[in-house]
Amino acid sequence: MEEVPHDCPGVSSAQAGRGASCQGCPNQGLCASGAAAAPDPAIEEIKEKMKTVKHKILVLSGKGGVGKSTFSAHLAHGLAEDENTQVALLDIDICGPSIPKIMGLEGEQVHQSGSGWSPVFLEDNLGVMSVGFLLSSPDDAVIWRGPKKNGMIKQFLRDVDWGEVDYLIVDTPPGTSDEHLSAVQYLAAAHIDGAVIITTPQEVSLQDVRKEINFCHKVKLPIIGVVENMSGFTCPKCQKESQIFLPTTGGAEVMCRDLKVPLLGKVPLDPRIGKSCDKGESFFAEAPDSPATLAYRSIIQNAELSWQPYLAFKN
Amino acid sequence: MEAAAEPGNLAGVRHIILVLSGKGGVGKSTISTELALALRHAGKKGKAVHQCDSGWVPVFVDQEQSISLMSVGFLLEKPDEAVVWRGPKKNALIKQFVSDVAWGQLDYLVVDTPPGTSDEHMAVVDALRPYSPLGALVVTTPQAVSVGDVRRELTFCKKVGLRVIGVVENMSGFVCPHCEECTNIFSRGGGEELARHAGVPFLGSVPLDPELTRSLEEGRDFIQGFPESPAFPALSCIAQKILNEAPVGLS
Numbered sequence: 001m002e003e004v005p006h007d008c009p010g011v012s013s014a015q016a017g018r019g020a021s022c023q024g025c026p027n028q029g030l031c032a033s034g035a036a037a038a039p040d041p042a043i044e045e046i047k048e049k050m051k052t053v054k055h056k057i058l059v060l061s062g063k064g065g066v067g068k069s070t071f072s073a074h075l076a077h078g079l080a081e082d083e084n085t086q087v088a089l090l091d092i093d094i095c096g097p098s099i100p101k102i103m104g105l106e107g108e109q110v111h112q113s114g115s116g117w118s119p120v121f122l123e124d125n126l127g128v129m130s131v132g133f134l135l136s137s138p139d140d141a142v143i144w145r146g147p148k149k150n151g152m153i154k155q156f157l158r159d160v161d162w163g164e165v166d167y168l169i170v171d172t173p174p175g176t177s178d179e180h181l182s183a184v185q186y187l188a189a190a191h192i193d194g195a196v197i198i199t200t201p202q203e204v205s206l207q208d209v210r211k212e213i214n215f216c217h218k219v220k221l222p223i224i225g226v227v228e229n230m231s232g233f234t235c236p237k238c239q240k241e242s243q244i245f246l247p248t249t250g251g252a253e254v255m256c257r258d259l260k261v262p263l264l265g266k267v268p269l270d271p272r273i274g275k276s277c278d279k280g281e282s283f284f285a286e287a288p289d290s291p292a293t294l295a296y297r298s299i300i301q302n303a304e305l306s307w308q309p310y311l312a313f314k315n
Numbered sequence: 316m317e318a319a320a321e322p323g324n325l326a327g328v329r330h331i332i333l334v335l336s337g338k339g340g341v342g343k344s345t346i347s348t349e350l351a352l353a354l355r356h357a358g359k360k361g362k363a364v365h366q367c368d369s370g371w372v373p374v375f376v377d378q379e380q381s382i383s384l385m386s387v388g389f390l391l392e393k394p395d396e397a398v399v400w401r402g403p404k405k406n407a408l409i410k411q412f413v414s415d416v417a418w419g420q421l422d423y424l425v426v427d428t429p430p431g432t433s434d435e436h437m438a439v440v441d442a443l444r445p446y447s448p449l450g451a452l453v454v455t456t457p458q459a460v461s462v463g464d465v466r467r468e469l470t471f472c473k474k475v476g477l478r479v480i481g482v483v484e485n486m487s488g489f490v491c492p493h494c495e496e497c498t499n500i501f502s503r504g505g506g507e508e509l510a511r512h513a514g515v516p517f518l519g520s521v522p523l524d525p526e527l528t529r530s531l532e533e534g535r536d537f538i539q540g541f542p543e544s545p546a547f548p549a550l551s552c553i554a555q556k557i558l559n560e561a562p563v564g565l566s
Contacts, residue, residue, distance in 0.1 A: 008403045062397075064430045065340010069460070095431035096337050096464035138463060141337075141470035143432045146402025174339045174430065176397045177405070203532045204344075210395040218399060238494035244525050248532045271500045278459035278502060 008147070043189050046157045050190030053088070053165045055307050057224065058183060058195040062208030064174035066198045067229040069098040070277055072171035077282040078300045079167050080126040088119060088165045090156055091130035092183055093173035094149045095142050100132035104280025108133055116161035129160050146178035153182045176215040184219045193307045194222035196264065200230045201247035206255050213259055224306045225262035227299055228252035233269040234291070244269065265299035267292050325413065327420040330561040331448035332480065333439065335472070337464030339430035341454045342485035345531060346521070347427035350452070352538040353554030354423050355381050373416065385416060402434035409435060413442040423561070432471040440475045449561050450478035452518070455509060456486045458502035462509045469513045480518070480560065482510040483553060487520035490545055518556055521549040
C-alpha cells in the first residue's frame, strides 16, 4: 500500500491531486484525473465474494473498552455451537487486534492459497481473521494512517476465502472513523443485516454511543440493538450487588427508549469473563451457569429475532 | 516534517505529558482528568494546569482559572453529533489545536488521546515534537487482553522517540462497599509485568471506585471531594512522581 502525504486532502476531495501537499505523491496523477473519486471496483468484487455469506453483522461502539471484542467472540462461539452453522469472525481493529487472544489463536499464521487467504479455523465451523495473525511479534505496533488501514480492510473483505458462511461477524475498534466508514462502504453493495452496539451503563460511555447510533443513521446501517455490558457486579463473597459503572443518566435502557432502538439485554460483570478472554477460552464453557452467560445467551436469541424472524415461531 | 515550529502558542508551556494506551476504555481520559486535578492540588498555589484534547480557546473549569480544558466536544453543535472523519481531517484539526490556541503560561499540558497507534497519535507527536514533551503516561488495565494492545503502544513510543514516563495500571481491583472484599474483576498484575518487560517505570495501580466515575460524570473535583477513596492515594502518588520529574520551579 503506497504511503500518502501527511496532509492528504482525501481522494474524493475537490483538492484531490491539486493541493500543495499532493506534490510528489505517487497517486497525484490518479487523483487529479478524478479517477480516484470513481467508485472503487473492490465494492463490486466484495459484493460477489459476499454472495456466499448469508448474514453480516457489525459489532460497534463509540466507546473503547466496553466489551465489543468479548461480545463478538462470544456471539461467534454461541452461533457456532450448532455444528451445522458456519460462522466467520473478522477483526478489523487494525491497531489493537484483540480477537486472536480472546479466541485462543495467538501465534497462528494466515495461509494463502489459489482461492485467497485462508481464515484461521478454531473449529471446523468457526473461522477467524485478524491483522494479529499477520504480525510476527506480540510487541509489533501497527503504526498506520487511515488509507493503509482501509487497504487492509478491503483485502480482508475481498481476498479472504470465507467459503459458505451463515454468519460473518465484524468486530471493530471504537469510534466513527476510517475503519467504520470503510467497512460500511466496502460492504455497501452486499447487504449488511445491521449493527449490534455495545455500551456500559455510565453516561461517559452513552455519550459516545449516541454518536455511534447517529453514525449508523448517517450511513443507513440498520441497528439490530444495544447491549449494556458491565451492568452490575455481584460480590462473590457476600453476594450483594454493586454498580461500578453507575448509570447516572438511566443507562442504556433510557438511551434506547429515547433514541427508539432495541435494548437486546444487559450483561453483569463477572471476573471470570476477563479471565476466559485472557486464556483464550469460551466463557460459556468456563462458567455455563453464570448470570453473565445466561444474559449473553438471551441477547443472542433476541438479536437472532431481527435477522431470522421465523425463529420466533420455532419451538 | 516541517522546519522547527515557531515558538508560538506553546512557548509558555513548561511540561507536556501525553496520556496514551493501545487499548480503549482503560481510563485514559479519567487518568488525564485526575492527573490535571492532582497536579493542581499538589502544585504550588497559583500554578496553572491545562488539559488539552482539542479545541480553540481554553475553557476554564474553575473560578481561579487554574485548569482549562479543550476538546473537539466544544466544537459540536449537538452533543450527539458524530464526528465521522477520516485520518487526514483529524490530523489537520489536531495540528490546529496544538498551534492555534492561545495557551499562555502553562506549567503542565496533559494531552488525552484515543486508543491506538494511528493518525491522531502520529499527528500529535509530530506537532508536539518541537516542544520536547516530557513523555508519555501509558495506561492499561491488569488483564492480558489489555496488556496485549498496550505493548504495541510502547513499541509506538519507542519508534517515534517518545519517552515513556511510566505505566499506570487502572481498574486494579474492586473493594466491595458491603463487605470490603477485594475482587480482581479485570485480573491482576498485568501492568506491573508489562512495565518490567518493557523496561519502563511502573507508576502505580489505581483501583476501581464508583465514586470516581460518578464524580467525573457530575463534574465534581474528585481529588478535593474524595480523599478517603481507595483511588486517591494511587492517583496522588502518580501525580507526585510527575512533579518530581517535572517540578514547577520556584513559586
